[in-house]
Amino acid sequence: NAGVTQTPKFQVLKTGQSMTLQCAQDMNHEYMSWYRQDPGMGLRLIHYSVGAGITDQGEVPNGYNVSRSTTEDFPLRLLSAAPSQTSVYFCASSDDFYNEQFFGPGTRLTVL
């Protein structure tokens, strides 16, 4: 099993550009989520999904969109990047949100 994969590993954007961070898991997990990690802070939940076709907002959803068309994939879209979105982004999956979450390797995003 590859576990949770994320692409790209690094990305630099200019303010106003859009992009999609990809996340995929091969463990047949229903629960997937996106977090951002900023210096001096813990991870903060952006969006999550409890199954295909079902998504909801987390603690810091503004500026981000998600969709879940398949069990395996959970992309995160930045529609108009802002410098405040400079961060490291982690995708995670689990078979239940109370169980262990398996994290991807992260994407370091810089918005200039």
Added chain:
Amino acid sequence: AQTVTQSQPEMSVQEAETVTLSCTYDTSENNYYLFWYKQPPSRQMILVIRQEAYKQQNATENRFSVNFQKAAKSFSLKISDSQLGDTAMYFCALQTGANNLFFGTGTRLTVIP
């Protein structure tokens, strides 16, 4: 509101010694879960240990154990026989629902040879 506080930004321990990382939390929920995650320099987040709030028995995983004090809302992590591979950031986390997972700010642990 839920909060998680890790009051020790950095700690160090000699190899083979024991170290305890502190975590306090606040929640009005009765049913919740607590976690310790490890983030080594590779940046990969790895679960260390998990505690269910309704279980009084402290969770243990090999060299890792917790001291869960529900009334005091305290959830400390003890690492015994510290190894160089334990060098990492350690995050305490509280989960009270599908969209309610809160992380502390982390403790950077360095194991000294």
